[in-house]
Amino acid sequence: MGNRRLRNNLRVMRxxxxxxxxxxxxxxxxxxxxxxxxxxAGKYSPSLEAAFRIAEIFxxxxxxxxxxxxxxxxxxRRHSA
Amino acid sequence: MPIKxxxxxxxxxxxxxxxxxxxxxxxxxxxxTAWNQIVMFAVTTIVQVIVIGTASAIMAVRHKRGPAADxxxxxxxxxxxxxxxxLLICGMILVGCxxxxxxxxxxxxxxxxxxxxxxxxxxxxxMVAMYRRGWDG
Numbered sequence: 535m536g537n538r539r540l541r542n543n544l545r546v547m548r549x550x551x552x553x554x555x556x557x558x559x560x561x562x563x564x565x566x567x568x569x570x571x572x573x574x575a576g577k578y579s580p581s582l583e584a585a586f587r588i589a590e591i592f593x594x595x596x597x598x599x600x601x602x603x604x605x606x607x608x609x610x611r612r613h614s615a
Numbered sequence: 616m617p618i619k620x621x622x623x624x625x626x627x628x629x630x631x632x633x634x635x636x637x638x639x640x641x642x643x644x645x646x647x648t649a650w651n652q653i654v655m656f657a658v659t660t661i662v663q664v665i666v667i668g669t670a671s672a673i674m675a676v677r678h679k680r681g682p683a684a685d686x687x688x689x690x691x692x693x694x695x696x697x698x699x700x701x702l703l704i705c706g707m708i709l710v711g712c713x714x715x716x717x718x719x720x721x722x723x724x725x726x727x728x729x730x731x732x733x734x735x736x737x738x739x740x741x742m743v744a745m746y747r748r749g750w751d752g
Binding site for chain 1: 616617620685686687688746748749
């Protein structure tokens with residue numbers, strides 16, 4: 535099984551949702567602004583429940599926001615979930 | 616900065632400074648009366664309680680709004696605590712099972728305090744590192 539990591543389109547989704555702030559998104563799913571920042575930066579993989587809540591807020595399927603992708607050689611491999 | 620990270624930093628700095636002062640005093644004073652040993656330990660503990668208590672009160676007032684601890688805070692706490700627990704167990708096995716055969720009471724006591732200090736410092740140091748470096752993913 536190859537190396538994989540969880541990438542997300544949270545920044546794009548927030549932009550499309552009228553520049554929703556990290557604090558606002560965090561408040562709606564019950565986490566802190568810093569946790570949203572960590573998710574966006576790929577430093578933290580959210581729980582399944584938080585991921586579904588995020589998808590629900592943006593009214594998108596989960597796989598459109600979170601992508602389970604192959605890590606290319608030379609890319610950052612730190613965040614395999 | 617999340618309130619939990621601020622709290623971990625306060626704990627870390629307080630533990631490092633107070634226990635460094637305590638063990639420096641223990642080494643400097645050397646063998647002394649039981650009363651002096653108790654006073655040194657009591658002063659260390661009182662300073663820790665005052666500093667951490669005051670910092671907690673200030674942070675609680677500043678962070679009235681927002682969730683106290685979310686899922687990331689809990690994961691970071693769990694991972695850091697797991698490592699600290701293993702260290703503490705190793706220290707306590709040394710203190711409780713090996714040292715009584717060769718050492719006197721106060722040496723054993725200081726070794727026990729050292730185990731607790733190391734476990735606490737590692738726990739809060741790991742928490743700060745995980746918040747900064749993102750080892751919690």
